[in-house]
Amino acid sequence: MTVADLNSGQRAIIKDIDFSHPSSNRVVEYGFTPGQELQVLNKSIFNDPLSVSLRGALIAIRKNDARCIEVILANEH
Amino acid sequence: MSIDTVKEKKLLITLVGPPNSGKTTLFNLLSGKKHKTVNYPGATIEYSISSFLEQYGINANLMDSPGIISLIPASPDEKVTIDNLYIHPEFGKPDLIIVTADASQLSRHLLLARQIIDSGFKTIVVLTMNDLLAEKSFSIDDKELSVLLNCEIIKFDPRKSDGINTLIDIIKSNLNGDTKTINKRVRITDDDILCIYREIEVIEKHVLIDLNKDNHEDPRVAKANRELVIAGAGSMIKLPDKLTVNIDKILLHKYWGLFIFIFVMSLMFTSIFWLASPVMGLVDDSIQALGNLVTDTFGNYWYSDLISKGIIGGFGVVLVFLPQILILFFVLGILEDSGYLARGAMIIDRPLSMLGLNGRSFVPMLSGFACAIPAIMAARTIQNKRERYLTIFIIPLMSCSARIPVYGLLLAFLFPGKYFLSGLILSLIYVTGVIISLIVAGIINRYKKTFLKFEDNSSFIMELPVYRVPKITNVIKNTYSNAVQYLQKAGPTIITFSLIIWLLTYFPNNAPDTISKENGNTASISKLIESERISNSYAAQIGKTIEPVMRPLGLDWRVGVSLIATFAAREVFVSSLALMFKVTETDDNMSATLIKEMKNAKISGTNEYLFTTATSAGLIVFFMLALQCISTIAITKKETGGWRIPILQLIIYTGSAYLLAFVTVNGLRFIGIN
Ligand SMILES: Nc1nc2c(ncn2[C@@H]2O[C@H](COP(=O)(O)OP(=O)(O)O)[C@@H](O)[C@H]2O)c(=O)[nH]1
Numbered sequence: 001m002t003v004a005d006l007n008s009g010q011r012a013i014i015k016d017i018d019f020s021h022p023s024s025n026r027v028v029e030y031g032f033t034p035g036q037e038l039q040v041l042n043k044s045i046f047n048d049p050l051s052v053s054l055r056g057a058l059i060a061i062r063k064n065d066a067r068c069i070e071v072i073l074a075n076e077h
Numbered sequence: 078m079s080i081d082t083v084k085e086k087k088l089l090i091t092l093v094g095p096p097n098s099g100k101t102t103l104f105n106l107l108s109g110k111k112h113k114t115v116n117y118p119g120a121t122i123e124y125s126i127s128s129f130l131e132q133y134g135i136n137a138n139l140m141d142s143p144g145i146i147s148l149i150p151a152s153p154d155e156k157v158t159i160d161n162l163y164i165h166p167e168f169g170k171p172d173l174i175i176v177t178a179d180a181s182q183l184s185r186h187l188l189l190a191r192q193i194i195d196s197g198f199k200t201i202v203v204l205t206m207n208d209l210l211a212e213k214s215f216s217i218d219d220k221e222l223s224v225l226l227n228c229e230i231i232k233f234d235p236r237k238s239d240g241i242n243t244l245i246d247i248i249k250s251n252l253n254g255d256t257k258t259i260n261k262r263v264r265i266t267d268d269d270i271l272c273i274y275r276e277i278e279v280i281e282k283h284v285l286i287d288l289n290k291d292n293h294e295d296p297r298v299a300k301a302n303r304e305l306v307i308a309g310a311g312s313m314i315k316l317p318d319k320l321t322v323n324i325d326k327i328l329l330h331k332y333w334g335l336f337i338f339i340f341v342m343s344l345m346f347t348s349i350f351w352l353a354s355p356v357m358g359l360v361d362d363s364i365q366a367l368g369n370l371v372t373d374t375f376g377n378y379w380y381s382d383l384i385s386k387g388i389i390g391g392f393g394v395v396l397v398f399l400p401q402i403l404i405l406f407f408v409l410g411i412l413e414d415s416g417y418l419a420r421g422a423m424i425i426d427r428p429l430s431m432l433g434l435n436g437r438s439f440v441p442m443l444s445g446f447a448c449a450i451p452a453i454m455a456a457r458t459i460q461n462k463r464e465r466y467l468t469i470f471i472i473p474l475m476s477c478s479a480r481i482p483v484y485g486l487l488l489a490f491l492f493p494g495k496y497f498l499s500g501l502i503l504s505l506i507y508v509t510g511v512i513i514s515l516i517v518a519g520i521i522n523r524y525k526k527t528f529l530k531f532e533d534n535s536s537f538i539m540e541l542p543v544y545r546v547p548k549i550t551n552v553i554k555n556t557y558s559n560a561v562q563y564l565q566k567a568g569p570t571i572i573t574f575s576l577i578i579w580l581l582t583y584f585p586n587n588a589p590d591t592i593s594k595e596n597g598n599t600a601s602i603s604k605l606i607e608s609e610r611i612s613n614s615y616a617a618q619i620g621k622t623i624e625p626v627m628r629p630l631g632l633d634w635r636v637g638v639s640l641i642a643t644f645a646a647r648e649v650f651v652s653s654l655a656l657m658f659k660v661t662e663t664d665d666n667m668s669a670t671l672i673k674e675m676k677n678a679k680i681s682g683t684n685e686y687l688f689t690t691a692t693s694a695g696l697i698v699f700f701m702l703a704l705q706c707i708s709t710i711a712i713t714k715k716e717t718g719g720w721r722i723p724i725l726q727l728i729i730y731t732g733s734a735y736l737l738a739f740v741t742v743n744g745l746r747f748i749g750i751n
């Protein structure tokens with residue numbers, strides 16, 4: 001499962017980054033690193049890009065770039 | 078690039094930091110400059126350099142740099158930015174680096190600070206946005222952070238000057254002694270970044286102070302507590318700004334988001350006309366009064382004609398539209414300061430990417446409404462080369478502020494006194510420009526193999542800054558300096574060309590002796606003399622050679638000459654018309670007089686009216702499309718590294734402008750609108 005598969009409002013924890021993806025560098029630099037918790041907040045029209053809350057910041061990311069971020073759903077509460 | 082008193086031996090201090098971390102604000106504070114600060118990642122696109130304000134007593138150059146989030150370049154352009162940091166081709170190696178980091182986003186912003194320190198630069202870190210962190214009831218233990226990073230840290234709000242002396246002292250003490258930095262380019266891999274992030278997360282736990290919990294306790298207990306609290310996954314500090322999240326629920330709503338976006342953009346365009354109309358009359362009247370004053374004091378000589386018509390008249394007709402340009406800058410400024418622009422980029426990333434553009438094309442396109450030149454430079458923030466070139470290609474189709482006087486005049490001619498309608502039509506013009514640009518992008522994208530032959534990874538990742546109530550004083554200051562810049566840039570060109578056109582229309586000044594002085598009053602006689610003088614002038618002789626090209630558009634040599642002059646600056650069109658139709662001294666204001674003259678003007682040698690609904694509409698279409706700006710051509714050549722794109726633009730845009738103007742004029746005539 002990747003960030004691209006999350007629904008609005010869902011929380012998840014980053015499991016791994018797919019370093020074969022061309023955007024993986026960028027993604028990691030923006031702070032998407034394994035172990036971090038994130039939440040998908042909004043989706044733009046056509047469901048793309050997503051806005052994600054991460055490390056206290058809001059980051060807009062295209063679905064295609066989000067595909068390299070593998071996550072597991074966080075337990076609700 | 079602005080270069081102020083750059084001397085060879087001066088020390089160099091470079092400001093480095095992630096986008097939106099306060100570099101430019103700090104640069105302005107230390108140097109006394111007024112560079113634009115914007116609540117949008119990617120507002121600074123060039124290195125700029127200045128000396129420190131004298132009062133600080135630091136004899137060094139200060140350099141502001143474009144924001145980067147890490148030392149790994151993601152694109153050729155970013156590589157240049159980062160290479161220039163190590164050693165700038167003009168300014169050399171930095172003696173000291175000041176890294177700015179947003180305290181409310183410490184774990185992300187320390188990444189760059191850490192990389193810089195590890196590369197061996199002499200570094201100090203300025204923590205900004207402590208006020209935002211305090212809103213979340215946190216603070217940072219800067220002493221502890223300083224120990225852990227092994228570098229001097231100072232908390233500072235660059236928007237205020239409180240505590241500036243401490244900062245200055247730290248800078249000074251770091252400049253003393255051995256300033257030779259031994260920076261080496263280390264290869265940073267993905268693993269390194271993951272590693273640094275892990276370290277930073279540990280550091281963050283040690284330095285974050287929870288203001289709610291730590292206040293009353295023993296510092297050691299507090300510190301132990303910190304580590305416990307922050308370790309929890311749902312820690313407060315990981316939560317984004319609450320208000321921002323709530324506003325985003327509306328502004329980034331899946332459907333409403335796009336709707337609001339379109340509404341905001343259309344409101345911007347319409348307000349240009351609506352808000353400006355009350356002020357315009359005022360400006361207009363005062364300029365006319367000034368012109369009349371000159372004629373009254375100097376009498377009816379060639380030099381009073383030169384001053385009142387050539388200079389005041391030529392420049393004045395353009396000045397009349399300054400209020401509209403100011404309002405455009407003002408509205409843009411408010412949007413920039415609010416934090417909405419990044420949202421706009423996100424909302425239209427998908428639609429734009431279908432046309433081969435990128436969400437990051439949005440801000441360059443939007444600034445294209447002010448002026449194409451900074452807009453084309455702003456396209457540098459687009460990493461993908463194909464998308465960047467495509468954005469540059471279509472920017473000239475955005476109706477820039479230089480076209481406002483032209484549209485303003487023609488709309489006032491077409492719909493006299495109807496401000497509401499003119500405002501609507503003006504936004505229609507803007508929107509049509511955008512739609513045409515998107516069509517062009519779509520077409521080129523389909524045949525990209527022939528036009529733009531590079532493939533890069535296309536991506537869109539952008540930080541969405543916290544919303545802020547725009548600081549009106551700031552916006553007004555920015556608007557003012559934009560307006561001054563506008564006048565400084567356009568003014569001399571307009572005046573020069575007004576003079577040239579005045580000369581060309583005044584001389585050789587063949588005194589016509591065919592006019593008998595028997596009938597008619599003095600006013601009509603001087604009018605006859607004037608029209609005789611113009612039709613024998615040098616301008617007429619030049620203009621008549623291009624008249625065959627103008628006739629299909631229903632226009633004559635006078636408009637032709639004015640159109641040629643627009644290549645210097647589009648506004649010249651209006652000033653040159655004012656000269657061609659000799660706006661003479663009247664009680665009416667200047668633009669009213671010009672419009673009256675335009676109404677009566679006939680194509681020379683015929684009985685056909687020159688400015689009709691059809692021909693004016695044709696002119697508007699022409700101005701919407703034609704690439705008539707030498708500076709735009711030059712900057713496009715520079716930014717794309719060759720003549721290919723600007724020449725393609727020139728041929729395609731100016732060619733289709735002529736063609737579509739022709740279709741408009743004759744189409745309208747065909748359906749009976751003359
Ligand atoms: N609340 C707050 N805002 C700040 C602070 N420092 C800078 N800003 C604002 O942050 C925005 C980005 O600043 P700017 O200097 O353009 O950042 P740059 O991209 O790093 O050059 C501007 O609107 C500043 O007014 C600070 O300490 N606190």
Ligand SMILES: [Mg+2]
Binds near residue numbers: 101102114120121
């Ligand atoms: Mg900046």
